[in-house]
Amino acid sequence: MKADKKEKILEAAIKVFSGKGYDQATMDEIAMEANVSKGLLFFYYENKENLIIESALKSVPIEVMNAIDNTAYLDGNGILYDLGIKFLYYYKPSDIRNLFLYTVSNKNKYPALKDKLKDLCFTSFDNVFSRVERMADMKLSLAKKRSFFGSLLCYLIWWDENDQSIEEYTTELVEGFLAY
Numbered sequence: 001m002k003a004d005k006k007e008k009i010l011e012a013a014i015k016v017f018s019g020k021g022y023d024q025a026t027m028d029e030i031a032m033e034a035n036v037s038k039g040l041l042f043f044y045y046e047n048k049e050n051l052i053i054e055s056a057l058k059s060v061p062i063e064v065m066n067a068i069d070n071t072a073y074l075d076g077n078g079i080l081y082d083l084g085i086k087f088l089y090y091y092k093p094s095d096i097r098n099l100f101l102y103t104v105s106n107k108n109k110y111p112a113l114k115d116k117l118k119d120l121c122f123t124s125f126d127n128v129f130s131r132v133e134r135m136a137d138m139k140l141s142l143a144k145k146r147s148f149f150g151s152l153l154c155y156l157i158w159w160d161e162n163d164q165s166i167e168e169y170t171t172e173l174v175e176g177f178l179a180y
Contacts, residue, residue: 006044009034013055018098022052022106053112059100060116061090065124076132076178083128084152084170091156092166101157125149136178148177 012034016025027048031038045051064086073079091097107114129145151173155162162169 005036005040009036009041009044009051010055010058013051014058014095014099017052017055017102018095021102022056022109027051049110053110056099056103056106056110056113057116059096059103060113060120061087062116062120062124064090065120065128068128073131073135076136077174079128079132079135080148080174080177081170084148084173085166087152088155088166088170091159094159097156097159121149132178138178140178144177148173 009030013025013030016030016033019025020029027038027041030051031041034041041051045054064083067086068079068083071082073082091100103113104117107117125145129140129148133140155166155169164172
């Protein structure tokens with residue numbers, strides 16, 4: 001029961017923060033969305049910053065990167081395709097997608113978020129690409145590796161403007177990526 005209430009508050013916070021941003025959202029609005037007392041918010045999260053950090057961390061695709069790390073692949077293209085598909089589907093819910101964009105734009109305000117985003121960009125993605133390089137027996141430039149991630153971010157940022165499905169986009173992105 002206790003975990004359910006905490007999760008309900010977190011889901012409400014994600015919804016409110018994704019719509020209003022971290023600064024504009026209030027604890028009263030989150031309590032109302034969660035249908036709990038404001039005191040209960042503070043019982044579970046102590047302050048707004050703790051709720052922001054926990055909500056924001058839900059917007060970082062840690063599970064996606066863990067799934068990629070723990071899956072066997074036949075080749076580098078398979079890794080990249082799976083990464084693209086899992087990453088983009090993770091952000092299919094608009095609340096998580098919007099929250100991620102708020103999180104990125106507020107990274108300097110919250111050191112815990114900055115560290116997690118830095119880990120995603122510089123460690124998790126680099127680990128995936130190291131694996132791709134080994135499987136493809138080639139070295140990819142840093143710019144090429146970052147371009148893959150950047151392309152995924154462009155799809156995410158312009159979600160409603162994309163003419164291609166996630167599968168079409170990812171297939172096109174991966175196609176020829178490892179060829180020079």
